[in-house]
Amino acid sequence: MLTVSKLAKRFNISRTTLLYYEQAELLFPATRSDNGYRWYGEQEIERLKRIVNYRSFGISITQIKHLLDKTEDNDQEKILRKQFDHLExxxxxxxxxxxxxxxxxxxxxxxxxxxxxxxxxxxxxxxxxxxxxxxxxxxxxxxxxxxxxxxxxxxxxxxxxxxxxxxxxxxx
Structure with a gap:
């Protein structure tokens, strides 16, 4: 399990970015300790890897949320093709x-x-x-x-x- 700061450091992003992802309902801690510390496990780490990858492609937070909530299998391909076309x-x-x-x-x-x-x-x-x-x-x-x-x-x-x-x- 990792704290916010350690997780942020591991992915080379700011602590504020992680908290923003929580506010945007992209990533939640696995648990919170009695003193309020957020703790992230392997499942959250894997989810953050996907978020960071999608962001590196220029995918918006709204689209990432949709991709992570995945309602249809072909959504990822549609969104990535749309982003590819936009970059082109x-x-x-x-x-x-x-x-x-x-x-x-x-x-x-x-x-x-x-x-x-x-x-x-x-x-x-x-x-x-x-x-x-x-x-x-x-x-x-x-x-x-x-x-x-x-x-x-x-x-x-x-x-x-x-x-x-x-x-x-x-x-x-």
């Missing part, structure tokens, strides 16, 4: 964004323009649906594939050399 659509959207960026970067306006700034570029990326994590992934990929072009691109945005070094270091 997101990937297509991201590919379009990448193409737009590459097209823009290949344009003469971009090559000759010193009017593009870090702020404007960030605004373009945000408008295309990217958040800070997405932008960092973009930098990592750019650095991995074309380090010199990445350097030149950052310089074209008039970013100070110290900041460029920092961005490139974080991108490695």
């Amino acid at each position: 659509q997101e990937i297509r959207s991201l590919r379009k964004q990448q193409k737009a960026i590459v097209t823009f970067m290949d344009s003469p306006e971009f090559a000759n323009s010193q009017s593009m700034t870090k702020e404007k570029w960030t605004a373009i990326l945000r408008a295309s649906g990217m958040n800070d994590d997405d932008m960092m992934k973009w930098h990592r990929q750019f650095e991995k594939m074309e380090p010199q072009a990445h350097q030149a691109f950052l310089e074209s945005l008039n970013i100070p050399k110290t900041e460029i070094r920092q961005i490139r270091k974080m991108s490695r």
